Amino acid sequence: MQYWLVKTEPESYSLSDLKGHGEEIWDGVRNFQARNFLEKMNLGDKVFVYHSGKQKAVAGLAEVSGTAFPDPNSNSDEKWLAVKIKYLKTFEYPVSLKEIKSTAALTNMMLIKQSRLSVMPLQDDEAKVILTMAKV
DNA sequence: GCCAACGTTGGC
DNA sequence: GCCAACGTTGGC
Numbered sequence: 001m002q003y004w005l006v007k008t009e010p011e012s013y014s015l016s017d018l019k020g021h022g023e024e025i026w027d028g029v030r031n032f033q034a035r036n037f038l039e040k041m042n043l044g045d046k047v048f049v050y051h052s053g054k055q056k057a058v059a060g061l062a063e064v065s066g067t068a069f070p071d072p073n074s075n076s077d078e079k080w081l082a083v084k085i086k087y088l089k090t091f092e093y094p095v096s097l098k099e100i101k102s103t104a105a106l107t108n109m110m111l112i113k114q115s116r117l118s119v120m121p122l123q124d125d126e127a128k129v130i131l132t133m134a135k136v
Numbered sequence: 137g138c139c140a141a142c143g144t145t146g147g148c
Numbered sequence: 149g150c151c152a153a154c155g156t157t158g159g160c
């Protein structure tokens with residue numbers, strides 16, 4: 001089982017929106033590296049939802065409920081992908097970017113190393129540290 | 137509001 | 149194929 005992290009601007013789509021809908025098509029990814037990660041997602045993989053912008057924190061957890069399929073909003077001659085994710089939980093203690101940066105075990109996260117990537121895998125130990133920090 | 141990092145585009 | 153110009157993302 002793999003852990004992932006996806007970024008979203010809560011002003012356009014937030015974790016609470018996902019909570020309200022239960023399940024959502026995660027589309028609009030227009031970056032090859034991110035696309036390749038979407039392709040590797042498996043059913044049941046856990047997905048951390050990160051809020052960029054004002055909040056800058058890992059807000060909660062979702063789960064892959066549908067593996068990669070053509071992004072319905074891209075032209076058929078393009079090869080962009082989307083997945084489906086299902087809401088799991090909102091962290092009572094969101095893990096802020098600041099905390100992540102000041103935690104030695106997390107400083108090699110792709111979130112830090114590649115600040116612009118919007119879909120990325122996490123190491124198991126990184127995921128566990130974040131879950132601990134979120135007091136899940 | 138600014139700027140760094142990064143991706144994309146287009147001229148050569 | 150290189151590189152300058154430009155656009156976007158996202159932290160500060």
